[in-house]
Amino acid sequence: MKRLWILLPILLWGQEDFISHFEYGEMLYANPRGVSCAECHGTSGEGQIIVEYRDEKGKQVLKGSDIRQNTMSDMVRALNSYHQVMPRYYLTQEEIQAIYDYLQKKNKMNVAQNAKSDSLE
Numbered sequence: 715m716k717r718l719w720i721l722l723p724i725l726l727w728g729q730e731d732f733i734s735h736f737e738y739g740e741m742l743y744a745n746p747r748g749v750s751c752a753e754c755h756g757t758s759g760e761g762q763i764i765v766e767y768r769d770e771k772g773k774q775v776l777k778g779s780d781i782r783q784n785t786m787s788d789m790v791r792a793l794n795s796y797h798q799v800m801p802r803y804y805l806t807q808e809e810i811q812a813i814y815d816y817l818q819k820k821n822k823m824n825v826a827q828n829a830k831s832d833s834l835e
């Protein structure tokens with residue numbers, strides 16, 4: 715028992731920074747216990763074409779929406795309800811927050827990067 719007390723701080727310390735909040739969100743976005751968000755919303759939430767097909771009305775395009783501007787409450791609402799295309803997920807509030815924070819940070823990084831490459835031209 716005494717040994718455990720010596721080990722405890724090491725165990726706690728080891729777990730804290732195992733992966734960052736950003737990496738956790740990135741991981742959940744790619745693998746949210748179901749179909750990856752990226753399959754329909756693109757790698758940074760910018761949205762993308764899921765499928766193109768033809769029917770009696772002609773060419774149809776099914777797209778995953780751009781979710782970069784969505785708020786945390788949009789995210790919670792979207793993930794906790796049923797849709798025609800988007801699957802229903804069973805993520806906790808913390809998991810949704812991690813995905814939300816990931817998208818926010820990722821897009822801030824993208825904006826910064828674009829500004830940098832623009833100034834080089």
Ligand code: HEC
Nearest residue numbers: 746749750751754778779781784788789792797798799800
């Ligand atoms: C199979 C494709 C698909 C997958 C996978 C998917 N979505 Fe969606 N999502 C959609 C489509 C299409 C819409 C818009 C229409 C609707 O409500 O179905 C949408 C809507 C949303 C919205 C609401 C946008 C708005 O304007 O209100 C959010 C937020 C969202 N998705 C986040 C996610 C996240 C986070 C994941 C992963 C956990 C995910 N989606 C996975 C297809 C998908």
